[in-house]
Amino acid sequence: MKAVAYSIKPFEKEYLARANQKKHDITLISNSLSLETTVYAEGKDAVIVFTNDDVSASVISRLAQLGIKYITTRSSGTDHIDKQEAAKHNIKLSNVPSYSPQAIAEHTVALALALSRHLIQADKNSRQFNFRNDELIGFNFSGKTVGIIGLGNTGLAVANIFHGMGCNVLGYDIVPSRKASFVKLSGLDNLVAASDVISLHIPLTEDTRRLIDSETIKQMKDGVMLINTSRGALVDTTDILEALDRGKVGYLGMDVYEHEKGLFFEDHANDKEQDLLLKKLMDYPNVIITPHQAYLTREALQEIANQTIKNLDLWQANKCVGKACICEKNCNRNELKVTSTH
Numbered sequence: 001m002k003a004v005a006y007s008i009k010p011f012e013k014e015y016l017a018r019a020n021q022k023k024h025d026i027t028l029i030s031n032s033l034s035l036e037t038t039v040y041a042e043g044k045d046a047v048i049v050f051t052n053d054d055v056s057a058s059v060i061s062r063l064a065q066l067g068i069k070y071i072t073t074r075s076s077g078t079d080h081i082d083k084q085e086a087a088k089h090n091i092k093l094s095n096v097p098s099y100s101p102q103a104i105a106e107h108t109v110a111l112a113l114a115l116s117r118h119l120i121q122a123d124k125n126s127r128q129f130n131f132r133n134d135e136l137i138g139f140n141f142s143g144k145t146v147g148i149i150g151l152g153n154t155g156l157a158v159a160n161i162f163h164g165m166g167c168n169v170l171g172y173d174i175v176p177s178r179k180a181s182f183v184k185l186s187g188l189d190n191l192v193a194a195s196d197v198i199s200l201h202i203p204l205t206e207d208t209r210r211l212i213d214s215e216t217i218k219q220m221k222d223g224v225m226l227i228n229t230s231r232g233a234l235v236d237t238t239d240i241l242e243a244l245d246r247g248k249v250g251y252l253g254m255d256v257y258e259h260e261k262g263l264f265f266e267d268h269a270n271d272k273e274q275d276l277l278l279k280k281l282m283d284y285p286n287v288i289i290t291p292h293q294a295y296l297t298r299e300a301l302q303e304i305a306n307q308t309i310k311n312l313d314l315w316q317a318n319k320c321v322g323k324a325c326i327c328e329k330n331c332n333r334n335e336l337k338v339t340s341t342h
Contacts, residue, residue, distance in 0.1 A: 001025070001316045003070075004040050005048035006033040007265070012074075012301065019305040024312050038062045046070035046312060051077055051292075052265050057085040064089035072311045074304050077231060078326045079204040080261075087328035094311040094324040098153050100300035105157035107294035108199055108229045109165075111253030114288055115225060116141065121285055142166030147195030149188070149211075150230070151179060155201035159183050162197075170195060192216055197225040204231035214239040223250030229294040232256035237277050244284050252287045255294040264292045 001024045005016070008028040020026060026048070031037045033053035041047050047068050049055055055071065060082055063071070072094040073081060086093050114120060117138040125132070146162040148155045151173035159169045163182045170191045171183040179185055192198065198220070202208050212226065213236040220226075226249055228235055237258045243249040257264065257278060268274065281287050295304070311321045 001046055001070075001312050002044045003027070003046035003048055003312060004029065004044050005074075006031060006037065006040075006053050007050040009265075012305070015301045015305040016308070018302070019309040024309070024316075033059060035059055035062060038066060041068055042066050044068060046072065046315070048308060049073045049080075050265075051075045051080055052261055053080065055081040057082045060085040060089060060091065064091060070094070070312075070315050072308055072324075073326075074308055077203060079231065079233075081326070083326065083328040092315065092321075093326045094315075094321045095326050096304050096307040097323045099295070099303040099307065100297060101153040101157040103297040103300040104154045104201075104229055104294045105161055107255060107290070108158050108201075108227055108253075109161045111227050111229070111255070111288055111290070112141070112197060112199075112225060112251075115251040115253050115286065118285075120288060141197075144168070144196040145170060145194055146197040146199065147172070147186070147191040148183070148199055148201060149173075149191065150201035151175075151183065152201060154229075155199075156180055156183070158199055158201060167197075189219060192219045193221070195224065196221060197227065199227040200230045200234050202230055202234065204233050209233050210236040212236060212240070214242070217243045217248055220248065222248055224248070225251035225253070227253040229255040232258040232260050237281070241277070241280055244281075244287065250286060252281070252284070254281075254288070255290045256292055257289065260292065 003024055004027045006029060008030055013028060016026065016028070027040065029040055031040070033047065033049050033055060035058060038059060041063055045068070047063060049071060050073065068091060070092050071081065071086065074096060076096055076098060078095050081093060083093060118136045122136050141162065142165060144167050146167045147170045148159045149172050151171045155171070159171060159180060163169050169183045170186040171179060172186055172188045172191045176185055211234050217239060235258060240249060240252065244252065259275060259277065263275060282289060307324065311324050314321045
């Protein structure tokens with residue numbers, strides 16, 4: 001199969017090459033997908049994208065004109081893809097349904113620990129040979145209540161780590177059967193009100209967009225810690241800024257940002273105009289923002305590459321990609337029967 005992979009970073013190449021083993025003819029380019037860069041898809045069967053790529057209706061329509069039959073994203077999140085437009089053009093879609101939940105989970109807890117113990121400020125002070133401890137008082141996680149919103153593979157991995165630290169773990173999920181023995185299932189309102197730490201692990205949909213807004217924040221404990229390693233638009237940034245000003249939110253850790261598209265994954269240090277909301281957030285000493293790197297471990301990168309190539313393999317064999325299928329209309333019964341062992 002001939003494919004073009006957009007938004008490829010230098011560190012991804014070895015993992016994709018190891019997974020592909022020269023089975024598919026894949027052109028790797030650093031450009032992100034846009035109307036202008038669809039030209040690179042001419043003569044290809046498939047397009048491989050990432051979360052920062054433009055996979056909107058107009059772009060998909062152009063890809064269809066160029067003969068593209070398949071689009072696969074190197075992410076579990078799929079909110080950047082217009083599925084209805086793809087279905088209209090009979091373009092099949094796939095993602096990476098899950099990959100190294102431990103990578104995201106460990107980054108989530110790293111943010112929480114760094115915030116609670118003021119590690120960024122401590123390191124900054126120490127590098128200036130300022131070894132005073134006055135403003136570095138933290139808190140123990142043992143005995144605290146941690147609320148996990150979303151009990152998929154990643155949410156459960158986060159819950160497991162916090163449980164191991166001696167925390168009481170509350171969990172909310174629209175599929176309540178997803179649980180572990182140490183997670184106490186809770187309604188969303190109760191979880192938000194009872195938790196000292198709240199961690200988000202849900203996909204971005206119209207129902208979850210800005211789930212954390214002024215109304216939700218009102219229900220939280222004063223000084224609550226909020227961690228988001230899922231999707232930036234789950235949180236209303238303006239409302240969070242107000243909550244930080246009032247001390248309602250005492251700690252904020254974000255690996256994602258509501259307006260990160262076109263910003264994260266690139267160096268904007270020398271831009272004359274910079275995102276004002278993001279700059280305001282980074283002025284707070286009790287805020288840590290990382291550049292959408294929670295997934296960025298060697299293990300996760302290889303799993304992402306493996307699944308991406310597996311999706312191409314199955315499509316080339318005229319099979320459904322199974323759990324990786326994100327088509328508006330899922331695979332038909334015959335295809336599912338063929339691939340039931342995968």
